[in-house]
Amino acid sequence: MPGKFSSAFLAALLAAATASAAPPAFTPRWQLDGNAIRWQVKDVHRDQLEMSGRQVSAVIDYGSQPDGTLLLERTVVWPMLRTIPDDTHASLIRKFGAEASPAIEIDGRAVSTERLQQVRFDGRLALQSELAPGLVLTRTLTPSPTEPALVERLELANTGKNARRYSFAALERSETTPAEKGTHGAYVVEVRSPARQGELAPGARVHVDLIISGRLQNDMVYVDGGEALQERARKVQQWRANLVLETPEPALDAMFAFAKVRAAESIFSTRGGLLHGPGGTRYYAAIWANDQAEYINPFFPYLGDRAGVQSALTSFGMFARYMNADFKPIPSSIIAEGRSYWNGAGDRGDCAMISYGASQFALAQGDSGTARQLLPLIDWCLEFTRRKRDAQGIVHSDSDELEGRFPAGKANLSTNVLAYGGLQGAARLVASLGDTQRASQLRQEAEAQRAAIEHYFGARMAGYDTYRYYDGNEKLRAWIALPLALGISERQRGTVDALLSPQLWSENGVLTEAGDKTFWDRSTLYALRGLLKAGELERTMPYLRYYSNRRLLGEHVPYAVEAWPEGQQRHLSAESGLYARVVTEGLFGIEATSLRSFTTTPRLPKGWPRMALRHIRAFGAGEGDDGSAGIDIVTTRTPRGQRVLVSLNGKTLLDQAWDGKAPLLVTLPE
Numbered sequence: 001m002p003g004k005f006s007s008a009f010l011a012a013l014l015a016a017a018t019a020s021a022a023p024p025a026f027t028p029r030w031q032l033d034g035n036a037i038r039w040q041v042k043d044v045h046r047d048q049l050e051m052s053g054r055q056v057s058a059v060i061d062y063g064s065q066p067d068g069t070l071l072l073e074r075t076v077v078w079p080m081l082r083t084i085p086d087d088t089h090a091s092l093i094r095k096f097g098a099e100a101s102p103a104i105e106i107d108g109r110a111v112s113t114e115r116l117q118q119v120r121f122d123g124r125l126a127l128q129s130e131l132a133p134g135l136v137l138t139r140t141l142t143p144s145p146t147e148p149a150l151v152e153r154l155e156l157a158n159t160g161k162n163a164r165r166y167s168f169a170a171l172e173r174s175e176t177t178p179a180e181k182g183t184h185g186a187y188v189v190e191v192r193s194p195a196r197q198g199e200l201a202p203g204a205r206v207h208v209d210l211i212i213s214g215r216l217q218n219d220m221v222y223v224d225g226g227e228a229l230q231e232r233a234r235k236v237q238q239w240r241a242n243l244v245l246e247t248p249e250p251a252l253d254a255m256f257a258f259a260k261v262r263a264a265e266s267i268f269s270t271r272g273g274l275l276h277g278p279g280g281t282r283y284y285a286a287i288w289a290n291d292q293a294e295y296i297n298p299f300f301p302y303l304g305d306r307a308g309v310q311s312a313l314t315s316f317g318m319f320a321r322y323m324n325a326d327f328k329p330i331p332s333s334i335i336a337e338g339r340s341y342w343n344g345a346g347d348r349g350d351c352a353m354i355s356y357g358a359s360q361f362a363l364a365q366g367d368s369g370t371a372r373q374l375l376p377l378i379d380w381c382l383e384f385t386r387r388k389r390d391a392q393g394i395v396h397s398d399s400d401e402l403e404g405r406f407p408a409g410k411a412n413l414s415t416n417v418l419a420y421g422g423l424q425g426a427a428r429l430v431a432s433l434g435d436t437q438r439a440s441q442l443r444q445e446a447e448a449q450r451a452a453i454e455h456y457f458g459a460r461m462a463g464y465d466t467y468r469y470y471d472g473n474e475k476l477r478a479w480i481a482l483p484l485a486l487g488i489s490e491r492q493r494g495t496v497d498a499l500l501s502p503q504l505w506s507e508n509g510v511l512t513e514a515g516d517k518t519f520w521d522r523s524t525l526y527a528l529r530g531l532l533k534a535g536e537l538e539r540t541m542p543y544l545r546y547y548s549n550r551r552l553l554g555e556h557v558p559y560a561v562e563a564w565p566e567g568q569q570r571h572l573s574a575e576s577g578l579y580a581r582v583v584t585e586g587l588f589g590i591e592a593t594s595l596r597s598f599t600t601t602p603r604l605p606k607g608w609p610r611m612a613l614r615h616i617r618a619f620g621a622g623e624g625d626d627g628s629a630g631i632d633i634v635t636t637r638t639p640r641g642q643r644v645l646v647s648l649n650g651k652t653l654l655d656q657a658w659d660g661k662a663p664l665l666v667t668l669p670e
Contacts, residue, residue, distance in 0.1 A: 021505035023546035028553035032250055035240065035257070036122035037558055046071055047556055049125065050262075050279050050571045053143035053232075054269040055080060056214070058150045059281055060125055060141055063116070070116040070129050072139070073097050076150050078214040079268050079277065079284035082183035086336045091284045092177070092214060094189055102154070102193045102208065103169040106132055121558060123236030123261055124229065134160020142232040143265075149213035149223045154193075156207070158200040168208045170195035176217065183336075186217040239264050242630070243303045245583055246612040255548040255558070256583055259576040262559045263296060264305045266573035272338030273314035274307055280562065280570035286335040286342075287315040289350035290401040293357035294418070295522065296577035301364035302584055304617025304630065309365065313373075316358055320377040327384050330354065332403075346398030347388075349415030351381035353401070356418045356486075359425025363432070363592035366620030366668070371429055371595060378426050382442075385419045393452030395419045402520075405566075406477070406513055409470025413457050417482040420449040424486075425592075432595040453483070454490050462503055462514065465494030476503050476514040478523035484530025487591075496536050499527050500543070508564065509547055520563040525578035532586030537603045544582070588613050588633055589663065596620055596670065599663035602635040602644060610636045619668050621648060631668075 029045065030037045039045075046063030061073040074096045081092035104111040111131050118128040124142040131137050140153045158164055171193045179186040193210040200206055209225025245256040267276050270285045277284040278291050287293075292315045300308035318338050322330045331341035332350050358378050362371040388395045390411070397415040400408045408414075427442035459468040462476050469477040480495050498504060503514040509524030511517070524547065531540040552558045560579045561569035584590050589601030596619055604611060616631040631653075634645045638657065646654040646666050654666050 021500060021502040023542050024507050026546060026549055026554070028549060029555060030553040030557055032254055032553070033120060034122075035254075036120050037254070037553060038121075039119040041116045041118060045555070048571075049121070049558070050266075051123075051125070051141070051143045052266045052268075052277075052279060052573075053145045053147070054267070055146070055148035056143050056150060057266070057268075057277075057279055057281075057284065058141070058143055062119065062125070062127055068113075068115045070114045070127060072101075072127065074100065074141070074150060074152075074212065075281055076212055076214070077281055077284060078148050078187070080270055080337065081148070081187045081214055081216070082285070082336065084181055084183060086183045086340065088286055088333065088335045088342050089282050090183070090336065091281075092182075092187055092189075093281060094175075094214075096191065096212060100171075100173070100191050100210070100212065102171040102210065104131070104137070104154075104156075105167040105169075106135060107165050122233075124232055131156075134158060134162070135164060140229065142229055144223050144228040145231045145235050147213070147221055147223045147228070148215060149211050149221060149228070151223060151225045151228045152210040152212070153225055153229060154208050154210060155205055156200065157205045158202050161202055163202065164200050165198070166200050166206065167197035168193070168195060171210065179217075184216055187214060188217055189214045190221075235265070236261055239303070239305065242305070242615045242617060243580075243584075244612075244614040246610075246614065248608050248610075249545070251549050251552055252545070255552040256580060258552065258558045259560065259579040260303060262571060262573050262576035263299060263580060264303060264308050267307045267311045270337035272318065274311040275314055275337070276308070276311040276573065278562075278572040278574055280567060280572050282570075283572070285337045286333055287318060288333045289319070289330070289348070289353040289357075291572070291574040293319065294353040295357075295574040297357050298360035298364060299577040299580055299584070301361065301366070301618040302580075302590075302616055304615075304622070312361055313370070316354075316361075316374055316377055319354055320380075323377065323380045327380075327387055329384070330381070345403035348399045348401055348403060349395070349397040349412070349418060351384040352395065352397075352415050352418035352422055354378075355381035355385070355422025356425060359422060359429050360592065362429055363425060363595060364618040366595045366618060368433060368595060371433060375426075375429065375433075378422070378429070382422055382426060385415075385422070392456055393448055394456050395449075400479075401522075402512070405518075407470065407473070409472060411456070412470045412479075413453070413467055413477075414469075414479045414482055416449065416453050416457070417486055417488065420446055420453065420488070421486045423449055428592065428594055450488060453488065458491060460494075461498065462501075464498040464501070466491050466498045467495065476501075478504065478510045478512050478520070478527065481510070481523060481527035481530045484534045485526050485585075486530075487533065489534060492534050496531060496534065496539065499531065500539065505543070507550075518563070518565065521560045521575045522562075522578055525560060525575065525582055529578075529582045529586040532582065532603075533589060533601075535601075535603065538606055541605045544587075583613070584616075587611075590616075590618075590633075591663070592619070593665065597665060597667040599665050600633055600644070600646070601660075601663045602633055602642075603660055604635055604637055604642055608637070610634070621668070631666075 048061045057077040059075040063071040078092040083090045114129040120126040127139045136157045173191040175189045177187045215221045239260045297312035318334045329347040331343040333342040396411045400414045423446035431439035457467040508519045559571040560575035562572040612634040614632045621630045642658045
């Protein structure tokens with residue numbers, strides 16, 4: 001009897017340990033509305049989102065207050081108006097509340113209430129309120145795509161049966177900052193909107209444009225509100241038209257479409273060139289080895305956005321300036337438009353991040369000139385990691401991308417897996433350039449790195465055959481997802497079970513560490529990508545659906561976030577790039593094999609008859625603004641499996657039946 005009890009007890013423990021944490025029930029606050037999302041206001045709620053242009057970014061706090069009135073606060077950031085000290089966070093920032101709205105009168109009386117009725121976002125934020133019975137005011141906010149200004153159009157509509165008299169008071173506010181507090185002298189911040197008054201007939205509309213701008217004292221800024229609104233809509237449509245996801249689930253398609261917008265909009269015209277910036281009111285005119293080199297840069301060739309590709313090249317060029325004969329670390333972050341750097345966490349494994357990201361970017365760009373341009377940086381970073389290896393073949397680093405927030409030991413899994421990815425990518429890159437002997441050497445080195453990872457980090461953790469994060473680690477960590485994402489499958493089953501267990505999976509995705517409440521979306525997105533890449537399609541799809549719906553239609557929308565509690569879930573831009581890579585590298589299983597070839601494993605989820613990824617610009621397919629060209633991958637369900645059709649500019653490259661197992665190789669013509 002005791003023996004039977006013990007066996008049953010142990011079996012129960014094992015079942016509990018390997019159980020998956022099912023995604024919780026989800027009730028959306030927002031609804032899909034064509035290419036937009038919409039919130040019909042029925043209760044008290046507030047949220048914020050970020051929008052960016054070449055010279056400005058704005059975080060808009062909005063919502064419905066307890067009395068039903070509109071909450072609206074605008075935090076405007078001018079990344080190139082640098083303050084002193086000229087450090088990572090030295091962008092000029094100002095907040096604007098009710099004082100930055102023109103006074104409105106209706107029939108000679110001041111408007112005292114603005115009751116929020118609807119919020120709509122399609123790349124521009126529209127806040128619709130009732131001023132009085134029969135009078136609706138819609139505020140549409142957008143950053144200027146090219147100028148250092150936030151535009152807010154106030155449109156008044158008469159939905160009643162009687163004519164109404166209206167008046168918008170002129171608004172002119174100006175601030176000149178002290179010259180000694182600015183890297184480039186004094187700056188001028190202006191808030192302006194013109195006066196306008198008249199009679200509004202039933203069914204008629206009238207508008208005024210509020211412009212919040214910032215500039216150097218001796219510069220001039222002119223912004224036409226209508227042109228800015230139209231240009232923003234055109235840019236959003238351009239991003240939507242390339243790399244188009246088509247599935248039977250509109251929420252996934254929409255989340256992917258918005259991810260492209262957030263990923264591509266956060267690029268700034270700095271004095272050092274076009275630079276992608278994370279945002280969040282803190283991280284602009286600066287680059288990081290993880291956010292830019294590792295996360296977002298490998299995505300830009302797929303989208304084919306010219307500014308995105310150029311920003312990637314600019315960032316890699318800035319990192320390359322710090323190569324040195326003594327192999328001292330490249331800084332983790334280059335700040336102040338390229339004039340300085342931050343290295344406060346020591347070596348975070350930054351060279352592993354750069355070698356991986358740069359090789360993936362070069363392969364996806366599909367251009368031998370770009371590959372040769374980046375190869376010296378990749379080679380230097382590979383050599384740096386070699387010099388950090390110990391006798392066991394493990395690469396040491398001072399920390400990881402979490403910069404000491406959680407323990408990482410003297411050698412961590414993240415740095416070592418990314419070092420493997422850098423070697424693997426470099427091998428494919430040099431093979432594409434004709435150096436087969438060196439490619440073979442790099443492949444052998446990658447395999448040795450992979451074996452060292454298994455030997456050193458492979459461990460039984462919390463009942464799972466997965467990985468320890470560092471020597472002495474006793475708790476499951478989110479970054480056990482990295483091996484799956486980079487094709488390391490030795491401990492796939494245990495790692496999948498651990499990632500989807502109640503110990504790591506939470507209502508906000510994968511926890512940074514079991515037993516903690518902290519989460520970073522970047523690790524959840526790596527996990528989703530790795531799970532899909534590993535072929536765990538049906539187990540993963542409920543989590544991908546849940547995550548996508550929660551971020552797109554939940555309480556804080558419509559993008560992937562950075563972290564909580566730190567940062568309060570800022571909409572940092574590179575995380576949206578990671579979401580897009582869940583689709584490209586996870587769901588469609590695209591993996592670069594050379595400058596002009598890739599493999600794909602486009603597994604169809606249960607119940608889907610078809611899915612497609614269209615107008616892919618990678619692998620030399622070309623850039624385009626109209627979405628009419630590029631690579632299309634279309635897969636349909638058949639009685640015996642799937643049919644996969646891959647075409648380039650309308651010409652078929654591959655058309656065959658597929659059993660859903662071995663990756664399909666696609667080679668583009670030279």
